[in-house]
Amino acid sequence: MAGIGQGPGPDAVFAAKLAEGVFEIQKCGGCGTHVFHPRVICPACGSADLGWFAPTGRGTVYARTVVRRKPERGGDYNVVLVDLEEGVRMMSRIDGIAHDQIVAGLKVTASIGEGAEGDPAVVFRPEGEAN
Structure with missing residues (x-):
């Protein structure tokens, strides 16, 4: 890792990895x-x-x-907080399931999907569903 103040910042590194199809987090x-x-x-x-x-x-x-949004504004979307097995919490969304079926305790799996602006983003699906 580059020292503090050298090279791209950690947010830029994270975004670049997602753009390459790689989901990684940091470990000390x-x-x-x-x-x-x-x-x-x-x-x-x-x-x-x-x-x-x-x-x-x-x-x-x-x-x-x-x-909740009107259909002409893109329709409804969910926002979730997901606790990864590694102990970190991420804000994201869940695809492939009705909003009313998303409940606390639901097991999910991460994949790289499309964010609100069309950029790569980590999204989740219910565990066991194809990504």
Whole structure:
């Protein structure tokens, strides 16, 4: 990893990896803590020794909400908080399931899909469904 202040920032690295079809989060080389949202120093120990690795992609829905919009504005969409097995929480959405079937405790799997602006984003599907 480049030192603090050198090279692209961690958000840019995360976005570039997604654009290449790779979902990775950070892990601290100092204390072993998994880190998300990308950072330059570990929030647990303050180390700048953060490397990238591929998580399992398996997680559990912590909470969800549905944003209601008129069909001509794109229709309704869900926003979820997902706890990954590695212990980090991500905000995303779940595809492939009706909004009213998304409940806390639902097991999900990550994939790379399309974000609101057409950019690559981590999205989830119910566990066991094809990505």
